Each structure stands twice: as structure tokens, then as C-alpha cells.
Amino acid sequence: MPGDGGTARQRRLPGATERGSSGSLVARLACVLRQVAGMPDYAGYAEHLRRCHPEASVPSESDYYAVYLRNRYGDGPTRCC
């Protein structure tokens, strides 16, 4: 699905400021830690859906978590020796 990430040309590079964490230093640090550990980011996902698929309904947090776990531990090694 090319272009699924959004339609506006010349968007800003996504980064720590885009993912629902434009708050305090603590919030930004928490966001970095979550991404490093590969933790689920429900707020970020909900925001993605609202931005790119306004017509889609946002799944509940527990549904989102179930899909996240399947993705993360479903196939292929995610950790090394």
C-alpha cells in the first residue's frame, strides 16, 4: 500500500516529537525507552489510524495488545544469542 503513511507531500521526519510525546522531558525519555525495548505504543497507533485512516475504527487497547504480542512473538527470532 504505497502512500499508506499519509498523503501530504514533504512531511516532517517522524521522530520523538510526533508520537504523542511532545510533552515534558520525562515523557520524551519514556517514549525513547519504550521504543528501545519494543514496547507497544497504543497512543501512537491510535494517532496513526486517526491521521491515515479516519474512516477506520480504533480497536480497544486490549485488542491492540493481543495483536502486538502476536506480531512480536509470532514468528522469527527477535532476540539473539
Next chain:
Amino acid sequence: MLLKRMGWLLVALAAAVAWGVLALHRGETINAAWLVLAATGSYLIGYRFYSRFLANRVLVLNDRRATPAERLANGRDFVPTSRWVLFGHHFAAIAGAGPLVGPVLAAQFGYLPGTIWLVFGVILGGAVQDFIILFGSMRRDGKSLGQMAKEETGPITGLLAMVAVLAIMVILLAVLALVVVNALKDSPWGVFTILCTIPIAILMGFWMKVWRPGRTLEASAAGVALLLVALVGGRYVAASATLAPYFTYSGLTIAYGIIAYGFIASVMPVWMLLCPRDYLSTFMKIGTILLLALGIVLVLPPLKLPAVTQFIDGTGPVFAGKLFPFAFITIACGAISGFHALVASGTTPKMLIRETDARLIGYGGMLMESFVAVMALCAAALLDPGIYFAINAPLTTLGGNVHSAAEVIRGWGFTVTPEQIDGLAASVGEKSLLGRTGGAPSLAVGMAHIFSSAFGQGLMALWYHFAIMFEALFILTTVDTGTRVGRFMLQELAGQIWRPLGRTSWYPSTVLASAAVVGGWGYFLVQGVLDPLGGINSLWPLFGISNQLLASVALCVGTTLIIKSGKARYVWVTMLPLAWLLAATLTAGWQKVFADDPRLGFLSHASLVAEQVRTGVTGAAVGTRLIFNDRLDAVVTITFMVITVLVLLSSAREWILILTRRKPAQAREAPFVETAYAG
């Protein structure tokens, strides 16, 4: 411009001087600073010049080209992630127990061979492999190594790669579990702390899923805090005459415990145990590695291990075999690791924002892992050589008590007294450190030494158990995630024979496949615990060989990608490390199977045991088991070698077809889409 050039010249000079000091130094001790300086200087030069050459000339990274994270963004796995965050994420995924244990074992050759292989191996081999596979996967919407092998070389190669990965997983889990067993046997403190991680993880699981959904960081912080409480509590358990016996177990009991744990963790819901443990071990790992780096820089300990020991002749007590080829398979992770190809073609390629980020994350991330391995080597090399061998030689070699051990070690030319060995064990809160082969305990002693010198004297025992807990925690996390991954792979393979077996949601299939995977590594683990030569002697080389052969498969795929993208003139960037790796690994495999020395060769060991059974030295039942295991190990080694040679041949056929223009050079990359991000 001139200033910049002068700067790089200075870095190169500093590294060269440090290497010179390392090579020419002939004294009692040498400061770890030289080792750290030689390594970091070389990494910087390698990153700045060689990885730039790879990025610009060989792979031709293009920031105008949209990455899968941008094109396929779905807010879940395809998530554009800023590069330093992704660097941390990728590093946490690739760095495991391998880079910590391998260099410690290889320290029996002295610190120099390991350092040279770690630094040059990573710059010319390991980092190149990670970078190219990450690049290839990024250009193919995040496809896995197996899928790339299948699409670019053919279905048989893909299937072989899959079987190889499953077999490697079994050996890897067995040997890592053996490292934990040797660290925890007869250690109530260690066992208590590690047992506590299970209820802590379950508590975190309920916290994140049921009580306060989504509060993953909060739960992890609580988990880390509880873990530290358990660590301190372990001291009181070990000191208590009533509690200590409940947590004191033999190696065999612990092995069966880990096997039971691995099975339960694999069939339980992931949110309850596996996922929270994964978070816990990730944070502990990153925190401890940063602490270790800080400690080494603050303390800059003198290294007491000789640059090169007499054991390069193959008579080493930790594992048998000469410097070539065994240094190059004992140190796999840290120099080059085939396993990384699986991670580099997993989650990371789906998160890159720009193509050029692949250089920092693929090449740079692997340099960072190599640095971790260098630090582990420093931690082992700062021990008195006598102490190092007392901890790492098998108990049967050392004669079972501190007096005989001191005698044996003196015979090797290193001075150590029984009081020193006992004193060290007492200072770290253990009854005995003798014969704890596997690298974890000697690394923990070294780390405890660094930490207590840097952050607080007198806490040696606490730091030792902190280090043991940190190693055991993430090794056991590898065991449960690895068992699960192995189970999925087995189900996929079995599903091709009988379809219902391939359904991962069908509970009987799940239980059956989990039991098969756990049974596989559990068998090797138990045999390793019972092995009179110490287990590590046969299992670690087997793991090293399998991991390096997987790296050879990855380099074959990398070579195919380079040739297919029309860059055949640069094919040496993967061919040179491939040639070296095949030479070392196939030689090692051959020697492990056919060498005449019974400590080294599986088959000659089997004949020796047969002889012992005939003369009555060994009982018939034990003898039959040992002979069967030797033959099994030989078959596994030969299987790895055959698979690799087959992958090499099928890849070579493809290369020749393309180079002689009988087949078009066409890589199956996803089509070019221009990025929408502002440059």
C-alpha cells in the same frame, strides 16, 4: 576540512600506537586502556571509511527512496523510528550472552588472539554481514533471511536455511542453559534470585495486561526494583541455615528445572511470563552494559592474563583445539554472528526512516556489540590467570578440591594458592568457584571486581550476584523466546507433512511441537551436565560452528544480492570474510569429528570410551551413553557442514550463471517510490 582530516589521522595514529603497545608489550601486566583504545580507534576508522565505502559504492543507499517504514506505515511493526532510538532497539536485540561468554572462554589463549579477531573480524566481516542483510531486507519490505535465500537463490536453499536455523537454535539453547547451570549449581543465592524473576515477571504481566493496561514502563520499573530486592534477599537466604538447603541444587536438578521452565513458558500465554521477562532483561542488559563500560573507563584495570598462553597448541583445559581454527569459532558473536542475520532481517528493517540510517544501525550496531565483547574479554583478563583457570577448567581436570586444583594449575605455570581460590569464593558469597566452566562466573568475578572498584568497595559479593543474575536473566529469556520461535519453525515444517500440525492455534500441535523443541535442547543440556569433559568442551564448539556456518549462509545471500545488483566488482566485501569463515569453520568441524586426540575428536573419544568399557574403567551403561552422544555430536557437526556446503554450491551456481550472462542480474527489490519526507 583540513582539521577534520587531521582528526582522523590522530584517531588512526592512536589506534596504531595502541596496537603496537599490545603486540610488543612484554611485562607482568598491561593496562586495559590500551585494549580499549586499540579497539575503539579501529572501530571509528572502520566506521568512517569502510562502512562509508559500503554505503556509497557497494550498496548505494539512496535517501530519495522511501523505506518500508514510510511506505507501509501501519503504526504497529512498520513504524518510522528515529535513528538513535532504533540503534538502541537493534543493539538490545542483537546483544545477548554470546558476546559475553565466547571471549571469556577464548581467553584461555591469552587476551591478544581474541582482541585481534574481535576487532578485525567485526570491521571486515560481522558488521558487513549485518549491514548487507539489513539493507537487503529493507529493500524487500522486511523479508527474512530465509525468504531472501529462497527468492534470490532458490527454494532448496530457503529450506536448507530454515532447517539450519532450527538446528542451530537447539544447540544454542542447550549451551546457553548449560552456562546457567554451571553458574547456579550449589549456589543458593543465585538460585533464589533467579527463581524470584518468575513471580516478578508474572506480576508485571498482570500489571500490564489486567490491572493497568498499557503501563509497560511503570510495570518494568517496579519489576527492576523488585529484582534488586530479590538480589539483596538472596544474601540472607544463602546465609540462613534453614532456608539455604531449599535453594541448593546439583547441576542436574537445575538442568531439569530449566527444561521444565522452558516447556511451561513456551505454552503459557506470552503476556503472562515471556513478554514481561523480555522487557525486564532488556532494561537490565542495557543498564548493566552501560555500567560496565563506565566502570572499565573509570577503573582502567591492569590485565594479568598473558597476551598469548601456551594453550594455543591445543591443550587448553577449557576447551580442546588449537588457536586456528578454534579461536575463530569460540568467539562467534562479537566478531561475526550468523544469528544477527535473523534479527537484521526481522523487525529492524521495518523501522528505518531513511536508507542511510542502515549504516549506523547495521554496521554501527555490530561494532557496538564487538565492543561489549572486548569489555567481557577485559573482565576475564584482569583476573589472575590461576584464578581464571580454577574457575573455568572442568572439575575432573582440577581434581575436585582446591589443593589439587592449585597443584594442577601450578603445573601449567600459573601461580595460585588454595587460600586464594577459597578466599575469592568466600568474598563473592559462594562455597566454591572451582570448575564453573562456561564463562559466566569468571565474567561475573571480573565484573564484580570492576564494579566494586568503581562504585563501592566491599560490595564484591553483591556485585558478583548482580552480574550472575543479569547473565542468567537474559540467557533464560533467550531460552523461552528461543523455544517459542523453534516451536513455530517446527510447526511450519511439520505442517508441510501433515497440515493440522502446522496450525499454531491448535493446542495439541503447540504442546507437541514445544515438547519436541524442549526435548531437543534439553537432551543436549543434560548430556552436557553429565559430560566428564565438562560439557562446554563439546557443546560450545558445536554452537560456534553452527553460528559461523549460519553466518556463511548469510554471506552467501549477501554475495548474491551484490552480484544481482550489478556490483560484481565489489563482491570481495562479502567473499573475503566468507572464505575465511568457511576455512576456519569447516576445519574446526572436521577436527571436532575426526581428530585423533580424544579430547578434541568426537569419534576418537568414542573409541577411547569403548576401550575403557572393555578394560572395565568405565561402566557399560555410562559407556554406551557417552559413545552414543559422541556419535550424535559427530552427526550434528557433519549435518551443519553439509548444509553449508550445499548452500554455498547452489549460491555459486547462481553467481556463475549471472556472471556468464546466462541469467539476468536482477534483484527482486520492491519498486522505487520517492520519499515524501523533506530532506
